[in-house]
Each structure stands twice: as C-alpha cells, then as structure tokens.
C-alpha cells in the first residue's frame with residue numbers, strides 16, 4: 484500500500500541503504516518489532532524528511548526521527564533562539580540564544596545520532612522553492628505555527644502527492660492530521676477552511692511544554708508508520724488531544740466539497 488503512497492522507488496534498495504553493524508546494534512530494539520524488521524529500518528535510512536518549523540513541535544518530532552534512524556532531515560526555520568523559547572523547544576539551550584534555530588537544532592540532533600545527514604535552510608521559501616524542496620523529500624512534517632504556512636505546505640504537498648503529517652498545539656490542546664493524498668482522502672484545507680479567521684499563537688495564548696512533546700512525538704510516530712509501512716497511516720481523521728482531561732478524541736475528517744485544493748482537481752477531472 485505504501486508503495487503507492489511513497490512512489491515505487493521508495494522501497495528499492497542500494498548498497499548505501501544497507502545497515503552497518505553499528506547501526507544494526509543501535510536500532511536493534513526497533514528492528515526486532517515484527518512490522519519493522521530490517522526492511523523497515525533500511526526504509527528509514529533511505530528516507531528524506533522535510534521539517535517546517537524548529538519550535539516546540541519540531542524540536543520533539545526531529546529528536547525521535549533522528550534517534551530512530553531517518554537517513555536525511557532538512558530543517559527549515561528563519562527564527563533565532565530566544566530565552567522565552569527554552570521552556571518548550573528542548574533542542575535549544577542558553578548557550579545558543581541568538582543563534583539560528585536550525586543551526587542549534589542541527590547541533591543537538593547530531594549529538595543524538597551522528598548517522599543522520601542534516602541540512603538546514605534559514606530563509607522563508609516561496610511556492611516554487613518550497614515545491615522543489617518537497618519534490619526531493621519522501622515526507623513532510625508541518626511543525627509551523629501559522630495558518631498561511633500550513634495551507635501553503637498542504638497545497639504544495641497535494642501537488643506533489645508527498646505525504647504530510649500536520650501538528651498543532653496551543654494552551655493544553657493539540658491536534659494531529661495525516662494526509663497521503665490518495666483518492667477520496669481529505670486534505671488540510673478541507674479542515675482549515677472551517678476556521679479561516681482563527682489563527683492563535685503561543686505568544687498570545689500560552690502553551691504548557693509537555694503538550695508540544697505529546698503532539699510532536701505523535702507526528703514522529705505517524706511519519707515512521709508511513710515511511711516503513713509499519714501499519715496503516717491515520718488518514719481521514721482529526722486526532723485531538725485534550726491535555727486538561729488527558730484524553731484523545733478522534734473525529735472522521737470528510738473531504739470538504741467546497742475545498743479549494745483537493746476538490747479543484749476533481750472538478751477538472753469531470754470536465
């Protein structure tokens with residue numbers, strides 16, 4: 484199934500994708516999982532994951548992706564580390580205040596796993612530049628903090644049919660959605676069109692640090708599931724975590740008939 488999602492070349496192997504003895508030992512406790520095995524681990528090594536945003540969600544998700552053996556990560560963020568980030572953006576520290584978040588994150592992630600190839604981009608990308616970048620990656624993680632970037636990523640991932648794992652967290656609430664853009668699947672805009680006017684930020688509303696840990700970790704989990712074909716991806720759902728009650732609620736996310744992104748194609752098809 485995931486051969487369709489990721490394209491037929493995603494599971495073809497070459498010598499450079501094989502694991503060294505040291506890597507086999509490092510990842511042993513996940514390789515022994517029935518659905519992972521060597522094939523899954525080698526698929527992770529072959530993967531190129533693009534991460535937009537090295538704030539709270541990005542700092543959590545990238546740690547688990549790096550530690551679990553993703554081959555290449557590309558980190559995109561134009562912000563610098565500030566003191567007020569440190570309580571929840573745990574790849575950064577006091578000594579790196581004032582440095583670029585992508586540089587700070589790269590340093591921390593390399594210390595976690597030197598086998599991961601990490602590229603950094605510290606500029607805002609327009610549509611053509613971001614589309615080009617998405618084309619070069621196996622999967623995209625949306626760890627951004629604003630609706631414009633979320634909609635831009637969804638639009639371009641939809642065009643390229645590149646899987647997108649979207650996360651958001653604020654106060655004590657968080658949500659995760661997975662999009663692989665198969666036929667009849669909703670896209671992020673199917674959801675975001677419903678709350679066009681709302682764009683809260685952590686600066687205005689606050690955030691409790693473990694929330695970004697929970698949501699970022701689920702994003703990493705969903706990414707690994709897609710990349711390794713470990714289990715069916717959680718598409719067509721909106722997963723909401725209520726930190727006040729420590730409770731997950733999952734809702735079906737139907738395709739929005741008015742969606743400007745995924746319904747446009749269907750309309751063209753009928754013509």
Ligand SMILES: [Zn+2]
Pocket residue numbers: 669670671672673674738739742743744745746
């Ligand atoms: Zn849509």
